[in-house]
Amino acid sequence: MSIDIRNITKRFPGYTALAGISLKVGTGELVxxxxxxxxxxxxxxxxxxxxxxxxxxxxxxxxRDTTNLPAREKKVGFVFQHYALFxxxxxxxxxxxxxxxxxxxxxxxxxEIRERVLHLLGLVQMExxxxxxxxxxxxxxxxxxxxxxxxxxxxxxxLLDEPFSALDAKVRLELRRWLRKLHDEIHVTSIFVxxxxxxxxxxxxxxxxxxxxxxxxxxxxxxxxxxxxxxFVYNFLGNVNxxxxxxxxxKVMVGGHHIEAQEKLNxxxxxxxxxxxxxxxxxxxxxxxxxxxxxxxxxxxxxxxxQIGLELESAGFEHPIEVEIPRETWSNLGLDxxxxxxITLDKVKVFTGDYEI
Amino acid sequence: xxxFSTNRKHILPGFGLSMGYTVFYLSAIVIVPLATIVxxxxxxxxxxxxxxxxxxxxxxxxxxSLTTALLAALxxxxxxxxxxxxxxxxRFPGRKIxxxxxxxPFALPTAVAGICFATLYSPxxxxxxxxxxxxxxxxxxxxxxxxxxxxxxxxxxxxxxxxVLSELEPEIEESARSLGATRWQTFRRVLFPHxxxxxxxxxxxxxxxxIGEYGSVIFIAGNLPYKTExxxxxxxxxxxxxxxxxxxxxxxxLLIASFTMLLMLNAVQRWQEKASx
Amino acid sequence: MPTxxxxxxxxxxxxxxxxxxxxxxxxILLTFAxxxxxxxMPLALVFSQALGKGWQLYIDSIxxxxxxxxxxxxxxxxxxxxxxxxxxxxxxxWAVSKFSFRGKTLLVSLLDLPFAxxxxxxxxxxxxxxxxxxxxxxxxxxxxxxxxFSTPGIVIATLFVTFPFVARELIxxxxxxxxxxxxxxxxxxxxxxxxxRIVTLPNIRWGLLYGMILCMARSIGEFGAVSVVSGHIRGMxxxxxxxxxxxxSEYNYTASFAVASILVFLAIFTIVAKxxxxxxxxxxxxxxxxxx
Numbered sequence: 001m002s003i004d005i006r007n008i009t010k011r012f013p014g015y016t017a018l019a020g021i022s023l024k025v026g027t028g029e030l031v032x033x034x035x036x037x038x039x040x041x042x043x044x045x046x047x048x049x050x051x052x053x054x055x056x057x058x059x060x061x062x063x064r065d066t067t068n069l070p071a072r073e074k075k076v077g078f079v080f081q082h083y084a085l086f087x088x089x090x091x092x093x094x095x096x097x098x099x100x101x102x103x104x105x106x107x108x109x110x111x112e113i114r115e116r117v118l119h120l121l122g123l124v125q126m127e128x129x130x131x132x133x134x135x136x137x138x139x140x141x142x143x144x145x146x147x148x149x150x151x152x153x154x155x156x157x158x159l160l161d162e163p164f165s166a167l168d169a170k171v172r173l174e175l176r177r178w179l180r181k182l183h184d185e186i187h188v189t190s191i192f193v194x195x196x197x198x199x200x201x202x203x204x205x206x207x208x209x210x211x212x213x214x215x216x217x218x219x220x221x222x223x224x225x226x227x228x229x230x231x232f233v234y235n236f237l238g239n240v241n242x243x244x245x246x247x248x249x250x251k252v253m254v255g256g257h258h259i260e261a262q263e264k265l266n267x268x269x270x271x272x273x274x275x276x277x278x279x280x281x282x283x284x285x286x287x288x289x290x291x292x293x294x295x296x297x298x299x300x301x302x303x304x305x306x307q308i309g310l311e312l313e314s315a316g317f318e319h320p321i322e323v324e325i326p327r328e329t330w331s332n333l334g335l336d337x338x339x340x341x342x343i344t345l346d347k348v349k350v351f352t353g354d355y356e357i
Numbered sequence: 358x359x360x361f362s363t364n365r366k367h368i369l370p371g372f373g374l375s376m377g378y379t380v381f382y383l384s385a386i387v388i389v390p391l392a393t394i395v396x397x398x399x400x401x402x403x404x405x406x407x408x409x410x411x412x413x414x415x416x417x418x419x420x421x422s423l424t425t426a427l428l429a430a431l432x433x434x435x436x437x438x439x440x441x442x443x444x445x446x447x448r449f450p451g452r453k454i455x456x457x458x459x460x461x462p463f464a465l466p467t468a469v470a471g472i473c474f475a476t477l478y479s480p481x482x483x484x485x486x487x488x489x490x491x492x493x494x495x496x497x498x499x500x501x502x503x504x505x506x507x508x509x510x511x512x513x514x515x516x517x518x519x520x521v522l523s524e525l526e527p528e529i530e531e532s533a534r535s536l537g538a539t540r541w542q543t544f545r546r547v548l549f550p551h552x553x554x555x556x557x558x559x560x561x562x563x564x565x566x567x568i569g570e571y572g573s574v575i576f577i578a579g580n581l582p583y584k585t586e587x588x589x590x591x592x593x594x595x596x597x598x599x600x601x602x603x604x605x606x607x608x609x610x611l612l613i614a615s616f617t618m619l620l621m622l623n624a625v626q627r628w629q630e631k632a633s634x
Numbered sequence: 635m636p637t638x639x640x641x642x643x644x645x646x647x648x649x650x651x652x653x654x655x656x657x658x659x660x661x662i663l664l665t666f667a668x669x670x671x672x673x674x675m676p677l678a679l680v681f682s683q684a685l686g687k688g689w690q691l692y693i694d695s696i697x698x699x700x701x702x703x704x705x706x707x708x709x710x711x712x713x714x715x716x717x718x719x720x721x722x723x724x725x726x727x728w729a730v731s732k733f734s735f736r737g738k739t740l741l742v743s744l745l746d747l748p749f750a751x752x753x754x755x756x757x758x759x760x761x762x763x764x765x766x767x768x769x770x771x772x773x774x775x776x777x778x779x780x781x782x783f784s785t786p787g788i789v790i791a792t793l794f795v796t797f798p799f800v801a802r803e804l805i806x807x808x809x810x811x812x813x814x815x816x817x818x819x820x821x822x823x824x825x826x827x828x829x830x831r832i833v834t835l836p837n838i839r840w841g842l843l844y845g846m847i848l849c850m851a852r853s854i855g856e857f858g859a860v861s862v863v864s865g866h867i868r869g870m871x872x873x874x875x876x877x878x879x880x881x882x883s884e885y886n887y888t889a890s891f892a893v894a895s896i897l898v899f900l901a902i903f904t905i906v907a908k909x910x911x912x913x914x915x916x917x918x919x920x921x922x923x924x925x926x
Contacts, residue, residue: 072821072824072825078821080814080817088836097824101823101824101832149822150821150822153822369732369816370825371826379741389763455665461901466897466901469855470676472878472879473676473679473680476887477679482679483679540653569755571857572753589753592754599767601762605762608754608758608759
């Protein structure tokens with residue numbers, strides 16, 4: 001089941017939530033809508049589900065215009081951020097709900113409903129919980145029941161609104177891998193909303209970055225991460241060092257240093273620009289290996305698990321430079337606070353004229 | 358655009374039905390009947406209206422209703438504050454029962470409360486005979502009315518104060534104490550100002566209720582014209598004489614008094630909310 | 635499962651304990667004194683008066699035909715009023731809590747209007763609207779319909795005074811529950827009635843029951859409004875509170891207090907129900923508690 005979102009616009013009093021969004025989602029795809037809170041991503045999801053109406057534009061589900069269908073007839077599975085399990089129904093009744101409310105003519109028999117519910121609960125590894133009430137389950141368990149409930153009616157499309165945001169870090173990680181596996185098994189076209197770039201990168205086939213009601217970029221996680229289309233995307237997808245500098249003769253001048261850009265810079269006229277580089281793309285060594293290496297002093301060291309975060313001070317740079325190196329490199333080099341090192345900046349991405357972040 | 362409408366499409370079902378029924382039922386049971394009083398009063402000859410509401414007996418009854426309700430609200434502020442303070446801050450046997458019993462004046466039919474107080478304070482009643490021995494009589498006096506109204510109004514004060522008291526952060530008190538304030542200073546300068554708006558709200562509710570109260574008062578009041586005849590009773594006796602215009606004129610004045618009070622209350626609460634943000 | 639100590643409880647423990655013991659004792663004693671004179675004594679008095687001349691007279695006073703007739707009328711009134719106001723309360727709470735629309739604040743304050751009106755005035759407005767001396771009332775009279783000084787008048791006046799109870803109880807409850815469960819039901823294909831019956835109604839049942847009990851207690855105990863519209867005809871248009879009044883004004887104190895004792899039981903039932911239901915209503919909150 002493919003989804004074709006055409007030019008969706010939504011205004012709320014005082015601001016525009018969605019400014020003409022168009023997006024195609026292919027059958028069986030798992031797409032992440034990624035953006036800061038308030039960017040309009042949840043509104044878009046709710047419009048697809050029929051829980052909100054668009055001011056303009058249309059939603060086509062598999063060649064059928066469903067823009068004005070009531071939510072009840074959209075046959076879209078929706079998983080709410082806070083699960084929205086029916087608190088007075090037990091797990092079995094929750095999952096069976098969508099089947100029990102079918103018109104008598106198309107409603108499966110009691111036995112079939114039971115089989116289907118048990119099958120789904122098996123899929124989400126919650127068979128043991130059929131008699132429990134939502135209040136007796138943990139957050140992660142509730143989320144899985146909510147997923148089973150949404151899948152019970154064979155939705156053409158599965159929509160998940162910040163599915164992991166209410167869970168604690170460890171459960172979140174577990175559930176996200178599990179959801180990826182589940183999707184590989186059942187292949188239902190899915191869109192999920194998140195503000196967590198790691199989640200989007202790990203889970204999605206395709207990422208759609210949204211900001212202020214507009215799509216900034218879309219593509220595979222690899223594309224979006226490695227080739228951010230603009231400064232916003234660069235900033236939003238992970239930590240980044242930003243240097244303000246001048247561009248001349250295909251090179252970037254920052255604080256008196258010449259830095260090579262990742263891509264060829266066109267034009268010879270001098271421009272102001274911003275150079276972006278991720279902390280883990282910066283090299284650190286004890287000895288100078290090329291003329292472009294800059295000297296720096298380690299001001300702070302942070303243990304971040306497998307990676308080590310360094311804060312470096314270098315002449316000509318206003319702000320400290322953030323660097324991440326593998327733990328092994330760190331211990332091999334025997335780095336300590338106050339040590340002098342050399343910094344290699346050779347993969348900067350440059351954006352000119354656009355100061356918007 | 359008509360009121361109660363919106364240009365947004367509603368997602369959940371039943372808005373039209375529930376809203377339509379709500380507006381219809383509200384109009385049929387409350388709005389239209391209340392409007393008859395207002396319309397009726399405006400159709401009255403202005404002179405007759407003024408004549409009615411300035412008749413000495415009517416004026417006396419309105420004055421009595423206002424003063425007794427005001428006195429009762431003041432007493433309720435004291436007793437209600439005491440009860441709320443004790444029930445929230447201290448632990449003692451019977452506390453939960455007392456807490457539940459605060460609602461008795463809401464739950465007990467007013468007529469029952471009325472005959473109880475009339476009997477208790479009659480010269481042969483449990484309390485009345487003690488007072489009679491000292492030459493005091495409360496029945497058939499404005500003081501008797503105040504006693505009945507204290508009973509009716511005190512839950513308003515307790516129930517508005519309780520939540521504020523229990524949400525009071527101990528840090529407020531502790532920091533005041535650590536700055537060298539005595540207990541009394543802490544209470545007077547820190548706690549009381551914090552609780553005052555709720556106290557005022559509760560007292561106003563109790564006052565508004567007291568003005569219109571009928572059942573619990575008439576038995577103990579004795580209903581002597583000019584002395585212990587309350588305004589609602591005035592309406593009653595005008596109705597008994599089929600003086601519908603007179604009754605609605607007095608009712609109109611009483612309604613104005615109650616609504617003014619509640620509007621003022623609203624304004625005070627809004628002001629308070631603004632100040633606390 | 636042990637009940638967790640809430641922040642609120644902790645506050646109480648800390649602040650209350652800091653007060654000097656003599657002050658605590660004094661305030662507790664004063665509170666008891668106030669309750670003794672304003673709550674315990676009146677309640678004790680009812681039973682002491684009602685049973686003062688023996689059980690036989692007590693039972694006779696309650697079983698006397700006029701008392702039975704009054705009780706029947708009162709229960710009939712409550713049986714009509716409570717369902718009507720409950721349906722209205724659910725409809726109003728549904729509209730107010732699940733949708734956003736202009737004029738909502740105004741509507742909510744209009745719902746509370748009857749509480750601001752003196753019971754006597756509540757009766758008066760219906761006499762002015764439907765009494766035999768008004769155009770509408772006399773038209774009804776010509777068609778043989780009598781409302782004022784008869785049962786329909788009592789029912790209508792009671793509808794007015796008990797109007798806000800259910801809505802008032804449900805609106806905050808349903809607002810705190812939000813719309814998500816209903817939205818989930820709709821995305822799963824439920825029709826309006828199915829959603830309401832399976833999802834909404836179970837969520838609000840205790841609050842609804844509590845609102846109905848309050849509504850019932852007031853409709854049984856209402857005195858002022860009913861007194862205006864009732865013709866005070868014994869055996870015909872007398873409710874229990876009116877019967878209490880008549881017996882009292884005839885100096886038949888024992889019978890009056892005996893009948894009043896029924897109403898005291900009602901009041902006690904109401905506050906016990908409140909204590910029990912408040913617990914039930916609050917218990918549903920932990921279901922959402924661990925979201926933060």
